[in-house]
Amino acid sequence: MLLSFVTNKSIHRLCQLSFSSSLFLTNQALHLASEAQSSFSHTQSIPTPSPVTSNCTDYQYYLSFLQLCVTQKALKAGKRLHARLLLSGLGFNTALATKLVNLYCTCNCLPHAHSLFDKISKRNVFLWNILIRAYAWNGPHETAILLYYQMLEHGIGPDNFTFPFVLKACSALSDIGTGREIHKQVIHTRWCSDVYVGAGLIDMYSKCGCVNEACQVFNKILDRDVVLWNSMIAAYSQNGYPRDALILFRDMVYNKVQPTIATLVTVISALAEAAALPRGREIHGFALRYGFGAVDKFKTALLDMYAKSGRVQVARKLFDQLLDRELASWNAMICGYGMHGHAHEAILLFDIMRKKGKIPPNHITFVGVLSACNHGGLMKEGEHFFHLMVNEYSIEPTLQHYTCLINLLGHFQRLGEAYGLIQNMPMKPDSGVWGALLNGCKVHRNIELGELALQKLIELEPTDAGNYVLLSNIYAQSGKWREAARVRKQMKKRGLKKVIASSWIEIKGITHAFLSGDTSHPFLKDIYKELERLEGFMKENGYVPDTNPVYHDVGDDEKFNMVRTHSERLAIAYGIISTPPGTRLLVTKNLRVCEDCHVAIKLISRIVEREIVVRDVNRYHCFVNGDCSCGDYW
DNA sequence: TTAGGGTTAG
Structure with a gap:
């Protein structure tokens, strides 16, 4: 080795060389490093040993070596050096120990990191920060918060790194109380206008569902960078305010802040939730101009949006174009098929994913596959995939997986089994699970089990009027008008109101919303005229109004009037x-599309020769030429 | 002298 001109810089370089030569064999790295170290420690050009270490050059070498271990996540090599340091008495030098704590934190060895941290007597803010960061990222998140308060007790002031880390822990726990307390502390420091701290606060408020407070933080920071904008756009997007997300995005562009891929992915996902295809196309064009059009992450978000806007084939084209499919890409496409009831396509894609074997499916993949089976009415397949998930992939079923299975069992009139499954679930059933059972009871008119499910639902959601409405519907379907009325009375007594059915359609960038029996739209006359015209054709095609979906004890004529002005029909007629x-x-x-409207829309799609997509609260219905993609099963 | 915030699938 060339050791004649060893200086601090060359020691670092030498360390890099010895290290990089064994990148894939990290155990050897230490061997090479110690060889290098023992060689150059005998040369004359080495500086005088410092009082802290036995040999200053050794010490600097070790520091450089450990830093490389951190950047390369070379845990084994770091551990071996740690052992050597302990033997040589250098182990508890603060700088070296700090590097070691950092290495253990980076490699997610929290017990090692924490015990070493405890042995260090002089802890600076950096040392506290890296341990808080490790717990904030990997959990237990409570420990991150605990450490933060311990740090304060030790008289160490938090800095612009500490706040984002500890706020991350609050976000993960949705701990708004601690989050607010930390925010108060931030206000008393010079970090209150720091963009990193600001982004941490916005994210914390957003994850706790407090969008207004997130917005206040955003407004107070005037010198904003792109991540701060992105954080606020994400806060709107994740809390169900897609319009505000889009407005803020436009504001950001107006303010000449260059968007990043994260910006576009966030905006597109907001629009996907709103199924706002025209606005999505606008962002698509924008992304092409900015050169993000070919980025796989962007394409994945885009395919999700197209799928959620009812354009499954366009979504599939985008999926096929992807060069590097991530787990999220597979999941977006499989779930896209699932929500449209294209069960066979979902299963086919899932099989391809498994055969490729590169990316194992996760719990979300199975939510997609199981919901595909559910929407496609594939009972056997649903059971098969549920068992596959548990037995082959060792994935613990979540409430969502159980809900899919209970829905399936309910639809196939296996209500007793569904109830048995609920009783044997390892976790407390939530409203989705009981709701699935109740829905099955409604379809098969099982009053006894339906009542039981409703009782549970009322316990869980005492103010949700939908539960009362569903039970009342079960009674009404069996002609038990008295009981139906009793439930409605009970609902009224508790001051609960049914969620009013509404449908909306976007025409030329404007959203037109309709309530059931709406009379407020400016084109009302034309809409009703069109409905009448369609009804004429529908009757010629054998349409007989099914007034069962109207659960009120009223005359047939009145019932028909109620059905024919259902909000989805008004929106379609206007469209x-x-x-x-x-x-x-x-x-x-x-809400859910009613049975009669489903029949009517099928006929309308044939009469007007148009594809009509209805996205209801559960799934998508794609009506083409008299048929629906759900195969009349939903 | 070391570290950091925002993004896709349910």
Whole structure:
């Protein structure tokens, strides 16, 4: 080795060389390093040993070596050096120990990191920060918060690194109390206008569902960077404010802040939730101009949006274009198929994913596959995939997986089994699980079990009027009008109101919302005229109104009037009269599509020769030429 | 002298 000109810099370089030569064999790295070290420690050009270490050059070498261990996450090599340091008495030098704590934290060896941390007597803010960071990232998150308060007790002041780390722990725990307390502390420091701290606060408030407070933090920081904008856009997006997310994005562009891929992915995901395809196309074009169009992460977000806007084939095209498919890409496509009831396509894609074997499916993949089975009415397959998930992939079923299975069992009239499954679940069933059972009871008119499910639902959600409505519907379907009325009375007595059904359609960038029996739209006359025209054709095609979905004890004529002005029909009629022939329509409804409207929309799709997509609260219905993609099963 | 905030699938 060339040791004649060993200086501090060359020691570092030598360390890098010896290290990088054994990147894949980290155990050897230490061997090479110690060889290098023992060689150059005998040369004359080494500086005089410092009082802290037996040999200053050794010490600097070790520091450099450990830093490389941290950047390369070379745990084994670091551990061996740690052992050597202990033997040589250098182990508890603060600088070296700090590097070791950092290494253990980086490699997620928290017990090692913490016990070494405890042995260090002089702990600076950096040392506290890296341990808090490790717990904030890997959990237990409570420990991160505990350490933060211990740090304060030790008289160490938090800095612009500490706050984002500890706030991350609050976000993970949705601990708004601690989050607010830390925010108060931030205000008393010079970090209150720091963009990192600000982003941490916005994220914490967002994850705790406090968008207004997130917005206040955002507004107070005037010197904003792109991540701060992204954080606030994400806060809107994740809390169900897609419009605000889009407005803020436009504001950001107006303020000449260059968007990043994270910005576009966030905005696209907000629009996906709102099924706002035209706005999504606008962002798509924007991304192409900025050169993000070919980025796989962006394409994955885009395919999710197209799938959620009812364009499954476009989504599949995007999926096929991906060069590097991440787990999220597979999941987005499988779930996309699932929500549209394309069960066979979902299963086919899942099989391809498994055969490729590169990326193992996770619990979300199985939510997609199971919901596909559920929406496609594939009982046997649903059971098969549930067992596959547990036995082959060792994935613990979550409430969502159970809900899919209970839905399936309910639809196949295996209500007793569904109830048995609920009783044997390892976790407390939530409202989704009981709701799935209740839905099955409604379809198969099982009053006894339906009542039981409703009792549980009322315990869990005492103010949700939907539960009362469903039970009342079960009674009504069996002609038990008295009981139905009793439930409605009970609901009224408790001051609960049914969620009013509404549907909306976006035409030329404007959202038109309709309530059931709505009379407020400016084109009301034309809408009703169109409905009448369609009804004429529908009757010619054998349409007989099914008034069962109207659960009130009223006369048949009145019932028919109630069905024919259901919000989805008004939205569709408006869509037909305000767009050119052949235009595809996308209608979103806040509740489930009723049976009669389902029959009617199938016929309308044939009469007007248009594809009509209805996204209801559970799934998508794609009506083409008299048929629906759900196969009349939903 | 070391470290950091925002993003896709349910």
